[in-house]
Amino acid sequence: MTNSLLSSSDWSFPVPIAYGPGRIAEIAVLCRQNGMQKPLVVTDRGSASLPFVASLLDCLEGVGLGRALYSEISPNPRDTEIAGGKAMFRSGGHDGIVAIGGGSGMDGGKAIALTATNDLDLWAFEFEQPAPNMSAHPAFPPLITIPTTAGTGAETESTAMITDTQRWMKWCVWHAELKPALALLDPEITIGLPPNLTAWTGADALVHAIEAYVVPGFHPLCDGAALEALRLISRWLPDAVEDPANLEARGGMLVGSCLAGVAFLKGLGLVHALSHMVGAEYDTHHGLTNAILLPSVLRFNAPSIEAQIAPMAQAMGLPDTRFDTFDKAICTMLDDLGIPETLAEIGVPPDCADRVAAKAMEDSAAGTNPRQLSASEVRAVLLDAIEMGR
Template sequence: MKTDDPTMLAAHDWDFPVPIAYGPGRLAEMGRRCIELGIRNPLIVTDRGSRDLPFIGQLQSLLENEGLSATIFSDISPNPVDSEIGLGRKAFRAGGHDAVIAIGGGSAMDGGKAICLTANNDHDLWAFEFEQPVPVIGQGENFPALITIPTTAGTGAETESTAMVTHADKGMKFCVWHPDLKPALALLDPELTVGLPRTLTAWTGADALVHAIEAYLVPGFNPLCDGLALEGLALIAKWLPVAVDEPQNLTARGGMLVGSSLAGIAFLKGLGMVHAISHMVGAEFNTQHGLTNAILLPVVLRFNLPGQEEKVRRMAQAMDLSDTSVEGFIAAVETMLDQTEIPKSLGEIGVPADCAARIADKALKDSAARTNPRVATQAEVQAMIEKAIAHAR
């Protein structure tokens, strides 16, 4: 397979669905970009694991070189918790900040967006829960400017306000959002993903794969999201194995970053049972989200795909597969998971067998369960979880 593409090494600017700056080395523009947006004192939000990585210091220096003040808030877990968002709100207010720059993986995106939701108003975080009435944002309570800079090609969370946060008391993940919060800029610089370890490249890339597949399978007519899901799937299927095996390949890193972003936009249509289960497993056992998704994917596909033959054919074509049957598609997905060394069961990552009934109950309450292409009973979800814990593929 050809592993170079000049398109992926060039700078591109897109305005849909929010302003997006793509290209290697684009992080260098951050100081100027902030000034153009009227930002003078941003709060840089990242996760604990990214706090000491080179791109954080590089971002700080770029801002300081333009005369901007910036402090860092990094008290964000791999699965962000509501109490951490409260601490971030306090840090934002104490520092007199006027914007949030979320930089890092999915947890940094979620943490930064959730802090943005609560920074300038007195609403409780859970007032922004997806199923609740949209909170009224009063005069003088406008959301601060938000810039998103993903350093993994996985969540695709950089173009929207949706964030997954764990409710500590309930032991469940919920989606928070507001339609009026949109990133002022999403900056996609594939150079920032080059240093990602092989495992995280695979896990986050598998997350993007799941986003594309689940979004496309959501019922309903949404050709915009469906088109993005298929193009995202094509890029991910082409470049994920290359990015894992050739970590310095900037073309592959760029292809994955764009594919991830497209899949992230596509799932505005909805997700499915992989995410519904994965959210609750992550909330209880603090598992890595993309890895959990990847393990669950074949089990859920075997439940969801019968009766979806036309959609399977379109997805198989996007992946350039010769066998476009349901079994051929699942086999190709499993081969990719094997190639990228995804564990074969949830049990291998510490999920105990006795949690299946409890996780199934919680998963059915997740908003992603409601957009799954096939209605599942509690017993069916429990059976999927039990199979995934014991032997997913």
């Protein structure tokens, strides 16, 4: 696996994927191959001044593709910011989008792509609503996604989590006809990620793999991706945090994150239902919030996920397959990664529990949690994560 992680590979599932160290240098060729002559690069505010964005813009400008950048994307992207990106896409006469960054940058780019060439309201694309018929509208613009963290797994689908600034809730927007034309996975551009962000985004990928695997239902493709993601993440995340320049670890995490993102097409669970709403209200880092919530949700879901514990424990190489061993391994990993024990430590107060729990019950991920939920149970789990944690 190590040698493979240092080599270039092209994959066609579930969308075209170009993997390999240094492949961001191919971006201009890849844009042209996918029909872009004047791409708009979209990223988040925190990434806008980082070297990989400058390198990407230089590559585009060097062959006459311009260097247009929209970076007004918050850590938890907002509907107003998507509207600003749509306006820039149209006023600049752009013909494609390159979304680069962590989950926020890619979600921002994907949401802009959903709305850039039509006059539909962003919330017409909300996941739980009937999908708009696009036959009377221009095609979605071509979209290239480039993850710069190994965490969100957002690069292979059109789904994007956006904050509704009227209700201060997060909603998932998407459309089946918008697929990334290409996902570019270059582990070299993740090397500069600080250890804390490596840990937080890596923990996000860990949660994706676990939550996707325990979602009820028969989906062997997603289950296989989830278990391989869990194997890679548990193997490489500690190394990536301890030795940020370890290219094998960065590659293993980038592939593991991508697989976990594929896996959660099956669904997610209560960790995400709560994390989305906590993030919408308190602007907390999504991966960090997920990591803190995970132990409380695992304990709540334990009676409903007994059959899934053994395969997950085996994927992690644990000595036995009891729930207590699995739970302890997860908590130990979070300790070693420096994850705070409670949500209170990142500014989430107990008095939000009723309000946030009610919002979480409306989240799509609540509907695929392996254990049925009541508002009082969700409130209790949230309070446990705020006050007790792991």
